[in-house]
Amino acid sequence: MFTLHHLEPKTFLRDYWQKKPLLIRQGFKDFVDPLDEHDLAGLAMEEDIDARIVSQINGQWHLTQGPFESFDALCVGQWSLLVQNVDGYIDDASSLLNAFNFIPRWRVDDLMVSFSVPGAGVGPHLDQYDVFIIQGKGKRHWQVGDKGQHKTLLPHPKLSQVAAFEPIIDAVLQPGDILYIPPGFPHCGEAITDCLNYSVGFRAPDQKALLSDFADYALIQQNYFNERYQDPDLPTRKLAGELKLTEITQLKAMMKRALDDPECDHWLASYLSFANDTLRPPTPLLNQQQVHGYICEGGPVYRRLDVKPIWRESRTDKVVIHMGDSHFELTQSLLPVVESLFSATEWCYCDDLLATELAGEDLSALTQLLTQWLNLGYWSCELHDDMQE
Incomplete structure (x- = not known):
């Protein structure tokens, strides 16, 4: 469980969100890294993982895209390993995103994790999306400049940087510190010691x-x-090309x-929204009675980390939940329970006070939805293991 401190959502959204950067000292007290550099390296070797190594050797920048079979020849000089979408593979990393639930789920893109050796970074650059950078183990020196016109540099074909800038934030981050940077503000981070950084990025579709x-x-x-174009009152014109x-x-x-x-x-x-549409339904399929008995006896259900549901506001008492190409209708009264189910990587009916207050039609509706999601593979439970023994 990651709890955000020293940040009041209403004040932050009013004064800082997409307006100006903010340094939040000890935003996470007693921060514990959800993974280490060895876990990160293991992910970077997987075929479907977006990973890269950025290094600087004798003043020259290098970038190599993963997946990687070996790191010895690449991890030289001042180097960083960066891995995208770590929240889709590590439970605790996914839970870190829940600390930012005051921002709509549909705006969250992914959690990028980097490991850097002393002196390493990716150079001064700017992003076109909002980002919270959380300091894990180690120390990193960060500088953030003001928004404006910044000269673009390309020290490597795959690495975009900006020219040196005057910092408006100049600080060394310790474990648990957070740096918020809105779009268009140049920034540069350089590791002082071996360190891990967690970047919560927010999607901004163009x-x-x-x-x-x-x-x-x-x-x-x-x-x-x-609908096709129609012009029953077509006027005459002097030139046909007009x-x-x-x-x-x-x-x-x-x-x-x-x-x-x-x-x-x-x-x-x-x-x-998102849900992996290549999943194979589990076998055997579960029925609603089995799921009802399982959750009421305290059985946990587990959300696939690559399932990112959202629900669509409606003017009626119904809302529509979207998970990629799949969608499901439910009454608004179930939303608080469904939200807790969406946020947790492991959810238990007996531990959810709002859920245990459900009865009759609402409990039946929740069980029906959960049965569908289990049979689609979006959630999993121990029922399948018991049935196969």
């Missing part, structure tokens, strides 16, 4: 990404987005109607 994915979605929808401003307005209005369609809301929530 128009290109959204429009591209929506176009792909619209192409496969046979019952939606089929595209009138009124016609541009009509075409853009037709495109806007596609974005205003409720089906677009469905696409957007699916796009912003």
Whole structure:
């Protein structure tokens, strides 16, 4: 369990979020690393892991992309190992993200973890997304500059940096300290000792990404987005090559109607959630009665770390939960319990005070949902192990 200290969410969102950087001393008291550099190296050897080693040797920058079979030839000079999406593989790393639940889940991208030797870093750079950098073991010197125009440098084809800047934050971070950096503020971190850093990054999709994915979605929808342009009051014109401003307005209005369609809301929530659609359903499939008995007897359920659900606000008493391409409807009264189920990597009905107060239709509805999720492989439980013995 990671509890955030010295940060009041309302004040932070009002005064700092996407406005200015903030150093939070001892944001995590008595911080314990959820993994070590050996765990990180093991992840970096996996085929589906996004990992890289950035090093500086005699003033020259080098970057090698994983996965790695060996580190001896690459971990030389002042080097850092960086691994993306660690929250998808390590339970405790995933739990670290829950400390930032005052920011919507759909905005969270992933947890990147880095290990650096003394003097190592990735150079001065800026990001186009918000990030909380948590200091794990060791010490690191951080400088953050002000937002503005900063000259871009490319010391390596895969490594974008910026020119030196005047710092507005200049500090050495100790274990448990947190540095928040909004988009566009240049920053540079250099390890003083062997150290681990945890970067909670937040997704900020741009128009290109959204429009591209929506176009792909619209192409496969046979019952939606089929409106064609019509001009029954077509005026005459002197030159056939002219595209009138009124016609541009009509075409853009037709495109806007596609974005205003409720089906677009469905696409957007699916796009912003995630669930691995390559999972194989467990066998044998469970029924609702089995799941009800299991959870009421205290049996735990475990969320797959790569399942990131969100729910879509509604004007009715129903909401829609999205997990990638899958979606499920439930009543708003169940949301507090479902939220605790989503946040935990291990959830137990008997330990959830809100859940144990459920009865009748609400308990039945929760059990029905959980049965579906278990049978899809999004959650797992010990029932399958018992049935196979």
